[in-house]
Amino acid sequence: MEGEDACRFRLSDLNRRIDYGTVYVCEYCQVPIGDTNDWSGEHVDDNVVLLKAVSWFVKRGIQVTSDDPEDAGSKYLPLSCRKCDNLLGKFYSFTPTHLNYKLDLYNIDNTVIRGCKLGENLQKKISASETPFTLETCHYYEDEIKKEMVVLEMLQDKLLQLEDDILTPADQSP
Template structure:
């Protein structure tokens, strides 16, 4: 029986990798081509928005379970140490561990450690629940504006330069108005002193 192994040691970029030695024959996974023709998508924790993976490690999706499957995630996903039996029917039971967010502890999904034959395609793959994650496509302008609120927008050098230019104009206008008021005051004093 072929099996997949998770390897974390020795990777410079702190990622978990699933080695490919299991055939996908008979799997229910639908590979909808994410990452092949489209811009890459980044996947984030649905609660704290910590990034944990991208569509370049896409392994497919399971529409029945509302899951996406990834071959690779970064160190922001914590793989549980206590396996438990999952599934309601005898033929779909498997031994799984929870996948949680390192930042907030939110449940992102699970990973099958042992499966019945019908679920072999999910063994040692990161099964992430769509309702518990967020995603955005790189280079998508509408996502960029939606992700950062106006008050929370980071201060950039370009933004600071623009603010300084506006402040200089306001200071100049204030000095001009102040000088004009002083002239009017002097004129009023001169006129009231002569009458």
């Protein structure tokens, strides 16, 4: 009986966040930017979400030295959306000591992203009777497939992480 209790698995052992299924999408073109699996925190005063990683749809610009009084002397890379070129936030490569919480994180502006729960409909579906199949609609479907592939890759990574957590015993001692 004692050995049976030692092998019992509890979901609480995974230290899961309640909102694991949230994907951040660009407010303007709806491409996935990141998800809560890479969530590091948020800074309410700056109105940013701090992410450890982002999707391929986020591109980094050329390094800039800030002259803004609030982060003077900081060096950052502006972040923008690959699809619509909208400015998304900053990636700080150097900060003064009091801003170290922003260092090496993607600081994404809350006003240009939207959080969507997995399974939520991001856009109204186009019915086949309303839209003819043209080259333009073909591009639309290709873009939608690319978005879904990025979300699928994020989910596959998370599944692998969960499988490793489940299959690796919590206590490795003999």
